[in-house]
Amino acid sequence: MHWLIALIGLTLLGTFGLGAYLEFRPMTDAARVARWWKGTLAGNLLVFATASIALLVSGIDSALAQEAAAAHGEISTGLGLALLGAGLPTGLAAFGAGLAVGPVGAASLAVISEKPEMFGRTLIYLGLAEGIAIYGLVVTILLLGKIA
Template sequence: MYWLITLMTLGILGLIITGVLIELHPSKGINGRRWFKPAIGSNLLLFVGAQALLVFFGIQEAAAAPAVAEAGEISLGMGLGLIGVGIPTAFSTVAAGIAVGPIGAASLAVLAEKPEIFGRTLIYLGLAEGIAIYGLVMSILLLDKL
């Protein structure tokens, strides 16, 4: 199992390093270097493949594990369940950040011209931030099921 976690770590580190190199040399860009696209593709494939194998082996181990675990010990199935509980919060938080960015920029631009519509812009920002709240509520409901 540890070799899968090592593969996932190497895949994500490769993606991060490739992204940093792209960010450091934006003038050359992705088209300027022939190795950027294959590096991103191979690292992403390595990460996703190792993650899929980890989930597959984790489900098998969780199904074969005894029903009662000792107190203070978390099985692999319980750990994967906790990761699954955190996924809605993670995705909804990222989505809220993506939504709040353009809405906040547009709100500031509009407030420079018409300061009297400050309340409306707050409502729009609140609606976009509500996406994160929905994900948090889903995670709390899922955590209750574990």
């Protein structure tokens, strides 16, 4: 089971490392980047999702074979995976909210600089974009209520 956790951890660290590298050393040719990103991003997402699901499925027997958690506060592998799964909605919703707030915030600043009376409307749109993260948090709370 430890090899599974190590492999998933290394996959995530590699993904974060590549993201940080591309953030600080972006490519310069815009046309080449647009063409390159479409195929590469789709391929990377497909490989990452497939490998992660395959690793989790291959380790599910080990996780389900664990005995129930003892009264001394021990956490079984199955419970640990359930808690990680319960936290995923918050993380993914926060990521989605960040993707939504970026363009909406930039457009809001552009509109406010031209028409200051539109400030209230732009706040509503930003609030709707940030609501995505709240929905993820609510789902996580509901899942934690079912687990514990």
